[in-house]
Amino acid sequence: MNHLLYFTRKLHAYGGKVLYINLVGMMLVGILDGAGILLLAPLLSVIGIVDIPLASIPGLQLLSTLQDLPKERALLIILALFILLVAAQGIIGRNLSLREIRIHTGFVNQIRLEIYKALLQANWGFFMKKRKTDLINSLTGELARVTNGAFLFLQLIASVAFTIIQIGLALLLSVKMTLFVLCCGLAVAFLSRRFIKQSRVIGSVTTELAQNYLSGITDHFNGMKDIKSNLLESSRYRWLLDWSDKIAHERYENSKVRSNSQLLYKLFSAIMIAAFVFGSVLLFENQGGYLLLIMVIFSRLWPRFTGIQANMEQIASSLPAFKALMELQEDCNAAKELMDVDELGGEHIMPLKLEQQLECRQVYFRYDQRQHTFTLEAINLRIEANSMTAIVGQSGAGKSTLVDLMMGLIKPELGQVLVDGKGLTDAALLSIRRSISYVPQEPFLFHGTIRDNLLMIDPQASEAQMWEAMEFSSAAEFVHKLPQGLNTLIGDRGIRLSGGERQRLVLARAILRKPSILILDEATSALDSLNEARIQEAIERLKGRMTVIVIAHRLTTIRNADQVIVLDNGKIVQAGHFMMLAEDKKGLFSSLLGNQLQVAL
Incomplete structure (x- = not known):
């Protein structure tokens, strides 16, 4: 009552x-x-x-x-x-x-x-x-x-x-x-x-x-x-x-x-x-x-x-x-994190441009504080601005959880996430998200036209800007071939497009936002080699223009990364350049790479 x-x-x-x-x-x-x-x-x-x-x-x-x-x-x-x-x-x-x-x-x-x-x-x-x-x-x-x-x-x-x-x-x-x-x-x-x-x-x-x-x-x-x-x-x-x-x-x-x-x-x-x-x-x-x-x-x-x-x-x-x-x-x-209805759209929030580095200092996190083990433990890493960082590890190692922490979706139980040396506080939370574009493993598109799906990220974007974003993501090629171009209806969750086309379109939408940080969460894991190569080419074109963080499933796609972070059971066990880690035969990365090459053969 x-x-x-x-x-x-x-x-x-x-x-x-x-x-x-x-x-x-x-x-x-x-x-x-x-x-x-x-x-x-x-x-x-x-x-x-x-x-x-x-x-x-x-x-x-x-x-x-x-x-x-x-x-x-x-x-x-x-x-x-x-x-x-x-x-x-x-x-x-x-x-x-x-x-x-x-x-x-x-x-x-x-x-x-x-x-x-x-x-x-x-x-x-x-x-x-x-x-x-x-x-x-x-x-x-x-x-x-x-x-x-x-x-x-x-x-x-x-x-x-x-x-x-x-x-x-x-x-x-x-x-x-x-x-x-x-x-x-x-x-x-x-x-x-x-x-x-x-x-x-x-x-x-x-x-x-x-x-x-x-x-x-x-x-x-x-x-x-x-x-x-x-x-x-x-x-x-x-x-x-x-x-x-x-x-x-x-x-x-x-x-x-x-x-x-x-x-x-x-x-x-x-x-x-x-x-x-x-x-x-x-x-x-x-x-x-x-x-x-x-x-x-x-x-x-x-x-x-x-x-x-x-x-x-x-x-x-x-x-x-x-x-x-x-x-x-x-x-x-x-569980409120947005205090004002005007914050829902985010249009008035100024993006926090990453000038120097994104950093984790002695970060601990667990989903259930009643458990004794941590999902992430003693995480220390630095990602330089406009660099490309790959995060790899076996399933359940904590890769997506680490990315969620850096996006501010979840908060560390101990330690800090810092942007240009400043802690990721509640006040800066929305600004950092305003500067991030996130591409998930399973691309999600709304029922509507290609134009609708692009404009949802930036309602003021011009047609020229949309085509520019699609050029970067290698999506322009297939969109030009569609009978109605940008006005093509793609169906529920983009079902009328192939998996590679959906992924490239989602990447175009992410680029259209002009983010300071682009996060790709195993964005190529479900693609064939041809579409994977196209996505990889798109990522290469973005190097130096923005900070790119890639959760990688196929390790051969991250050869040109500036650094590779290797996670195992919630801990960073290796960090360095691709070739350096590949040559360390005792390390986990070499083992993972060898297993994938054997499967490919």
Whole structure:
């Protein structure tokens, strides 16, 4: 419930005066609705169906003069007043509904933007601990449930406002009868508490099932090639079949709770009506004229009680979603590294140009501080500006972790990362990232045109600058051959391009940024020899123009590196020029190089 109160306060902060104006408007609609019902009394009296003394109903004494008019004229006046009240109620209700939609949509968009902003502001360590599909589910499925919960909460406020008005009108007509109805409503609320609790439990199951579904389906499509090549279709189908059984059971239980609550309301309503009529005849026998009017009020008041109860059950089922989004926001805030929304784009941040060297001094790092061993231990290295440095080592040696430290994505537990002799502080973190371009092992391109993918790194880049970057990356050759050139649609993740073409295009995008430091994370490991040679030629053209750091898988591609850093089990075991390390037959580098040459032969 604390999570609902949290979002309620946020709704109050967002809606402000407009929210309360809407609430007052709802009460006005309730008054007009009740006034329309009260006009039924003189209407029934005038046409002679029942005999109701209007003087006993506050505010309606003035209508007693209608009894002196001809029946047809009095009936026309009453019907005209009734139509005017209904029209006024309808117009006000329409405007309130439209404003409610605007408040609701705006509030949901605000929550969505707040959460997405918090995600963007979180550091890399936060994303390393989270499952990607859970974050996607939070911004889609869970947000939709919070959307529904927020809308239901607004409806609940409206229902309460209408109910208060209806109760007030009923009290004017008969205190005893109204109190009888209220006591029955409270009894139903007490009996249905367990339904609210059950709805909340089912809501938690819904959250878990939604996360599992999105995670499983995403893994299936990402691994479709493995599924097809290894004949895993049957096992994947069984997984979805098992999930379908679970979601069917969850939906059934959810419907069962709601059906049971509705059955309770109907049975209790029938019993109450019977007791109500019986009590009215025996206890309130002198108020026979009011009995019909009270029944009309009851027919409108009781659905309000049941509506409020149904809203509360649905809100209870949404509470786990409120909790999930609140906890996500708290986790993001705890891992925040960007303090201002203006920092998200980075356009106003001046890049920190590397003038002398990038340095690590006695750096230690581990992902889990409960572990005794370090991922990186006693790292000391210096990378000169505008030089080319290769980082090599066996799988799991800590190469990518070292690069993440130099980019400031993670922070050392001990030691320092220095840029031109100055520590990589939080203040300098964004500036160093602004000066870095990173090319991953798996090139990522967005669904769109080649132009779109280049402009995302620099929206102000001219076409000439784009072609220049593609010339450097050896991408211009194949782009010129495409029928639509820069406007060619490349598909999801660039699927319409070959692996080498994707890698060269990603490299062009990195170069277009004009970085001070270019980091290539095993960018040629998955390429054939021809494409690898083209990427290598592109890298050679960049030497001396920027600082190039290469995580190398194929050691023969780094012959021209100014220095080679060899990692083993998180420690630097060798450092020097390629040929010097190759000639050291006792060193790890020579062993790795020899193994690769043997495989090649």
